[in-house]
Amino acid sequence: MFDGLKNKLNSFREDVEETAEEKEAAESETPSDHDASDESASDAADAPESTESDAAASSDAGDASGDPDDAGHPDEAAPSAAADPSESDASGADEDAAPPTAGDGLAADEAAAALEEETDEESGPSRLQRAAAFATGKVIIEEDDLEDPLWNLEMALLESDVEMNVAEEILDTVREKMVGETRAQVQTTGELAESALHDALYDVISVGQFDFEERIADAEKPVTIVFTGVNGVGKTTSIAKMARYFEARDRSVVLANGDTYRAGANEQLQKHADNLDQKLISHEQGGDPAAVLYDAVEYAEANDIDVVLGDTAGRLHTSNDLMAQLEKIDRVVDPDMTLFVDEAVAGQDAVERAKQFNDAAEIDGAVLTKADADSNGGAAISIAYVTGKPILFLGTGQGYDDLERFDPDRMVDRLVGGDE
Numbered sequence: 001m002f003d004g005l006k007n008k009l010n011s012f013r014e015d016v017e018e019t020a021e022e023k024e025a026a027e028s029e030t031p032s033d034h035d036a037s038d039e040s041a042s043d044a045a046d047a048p049e050s051t052e053s054d055a056a057a058s059s060d061a062g063d064a065s066g067d068p069d070d071a072g073h074p075d076e077a078a079p080s081a082a083a084d085p086s087e088s089d090a091s092g093a094d095e096d097a098a099p100p101t102a103g104d105g106l107a108a109d110e111a112a113a114a115l116e117e118e119t120d121e122e123s124g125p126s127r128l129q130r131a132a133a134f135a136t137g138k139v140i141i142e143e144d145d146l147e148d149p150l151w152n153l154e155m156a157l158l159e160s161d162v163e164m165n166v167a168e169e170i171l172d173t174v175r176e177k178m179v180g181e182t183r184a185q186v187q188t189t190g191e192l193a194e195s196a197l198h199d200a201l202y203d204v205i206s207v208g209q210f211d212f213e214e215r216i217a218d219a220e221k222p223v224t225i226v227f228t229g230v231n232g233v234g235k236t237t238s239i240a241k242m243a244r245y246f247e248a249r250d251r252s253v254v255l256a257n258g259d260t261y262r263a264g265a266n267e268q269l270q271k272h273a274d275n276l277d278q279k280l281i282s283h284e285q286g287g288d289p290a291a292v293l294y295d296a297v298e299y300a301e302a303n304d305i306d307v308v309l310g311d312t313a314g315r316l317h318t319s320n321d322l323m324a325q326l327e328k329i330d331r332v333v334d335p336d337m338t339l340f341v342d343e344a345v346a347g348q349d350a351v352e353r354a355k356q357f358n359d360a361a362e363i364d365g366a367v368l369t370k371a372d373a374d375s376n377g378g379a380a381i382s383i384a385y386v387t388g389k390p391i392l393f394l395g396t397g398q399g400y401d402d403l404e405r406f407d408p409d410r411m412v413d414r415l416v417g418g419d420e
């Protein structure tokens with residue numbers, strides 16, 4: 001599921017790692033680049049301790065935490081660390097240049113935090129911050145460093161059918177979470193990139209999520225759920241899967257065929273009802289769908305049924321007819337929930353349709369079918385953000401049990417970080 005997208009997202013981590021490595025190498029080779037014009041660096045050179053060129057210099061950077069105003073300490077450490085690149089590498093074997101201890105790391109963290117105030121929002125990390133971070137073996141990510149990886153990420157998202165605004169939102173969040181961040185030795189640049197991407201995806205994917213089971217439990221019986229969406233995307237199959245889902249949770253169901261427009265719709269749903277040993281309420285083709293659903297609710301009330309699952313037409317003469325029909329169903333049975341069904345493989349089309357259906361007859365959530373056949377994942381990532389309504393279920397195959405509660409956490413873990 002979503003393997004193409006997953007691979008592309010993993011490239012972002014690699015891209016950032018590569019960029020950071022290049023930057024680290026460049027900074028090691030030209031230590032004075034940043035600080036050539038830094039007055040504090042030359043001040044520091046005058047200070048007596050600055051003559052030390054061994055590992056003590058690194059711990060001096062830690063000392064800076066005691067006096068963040070003392071610009072000399074962090075700056076002076078930069079050239080010495082740069083003189084031997086191994087000093088900026090915790091795994092360095094140089095005995096004289098022992099890697100900073102955990103204590104050093106903490107002190108350095110405090111120093112970096114104190115120096116954070118020096119950051120100019122516009123121009124990124126200050127020279128002091130850079131020097132302190134560099135002296136302690138950290139690299140500060142700057143906006144320029146992310147330009148190429150973010151460009152590649154944007155292309156990957158768009159190629160994967162992620163809606164444009166959603167892609168922009170993801171990029172903004174990743175940028176916000178990474179720029180100015182230091183790569184501590186406990187967190188590699190790759191991990192930082194991964195966690196920023198993880199958070200950014202979670203933010204868009206989890207929009208509007210609610211506890212479906214709790215909503216069902218809290219609603220008055222019978223709970224009426226109406227399914228909307230165009231023909232052929234798996235709407236009828238999803239209703240049958242939902243019947244199985246509720247049955248497995250000890251909730252009785254009745255099916256209702258509100259698709260009185262399409263020839264064969266009754267037979268199709270009847271077949272599922274027979275397979276699942278469930279009752280179907282239907283009328284003749286051409287009948288009033290609102291009347292079918294009304295009858296189903298009455299049947300449920302009379303027979304102490306917990307849930308009514310109502311199909312609707314996916315296409316009528318005009319979309320106005322379709323929307324008028326959905327509005328009438330809304331008026332007559334006042335459903336507890338309207339779920340929009342579409343197929344993951346439809347990508348941007350599914351996102352656009354979700355928006356149109358939600359605008360015309362407000363939906364409460366979405367069921368995304370054929371996720372098992374979708375490599376791109378664009379619809380799965382975009383629908384909630386675009387409509388403000390959550391994806392609640394994923395269809396993952398043709399069997400009745402191939403329905404999965406959509407869990408944003410699990411979804412993001414799947415996409416970033418290699419779970420499943």
Ligand SMILES: Nc1nc2c(ncn2[C@@H]2O[C@H](COP(=O)(O)OP(=O)(O)OP(=O)(O)O)[C@@H](O)[C@H]2O)c(=O)[nH]1
Pocket residue numbers: 230231232233234235236237238268314369370371372373394395396397398402
């Ligand atoms: N691989 C896969 N196939 C699915 C999934 N859900 C439905 N299908 C298949 O998609 C096809 C269309 O499903 P239907 O349920 O008939 O679609 P529909 O939206 O009700 O279409 P109409 O009945 O024409 O309105 C069927 O062959 C289903 O078996 C899914 O999650 N994964």
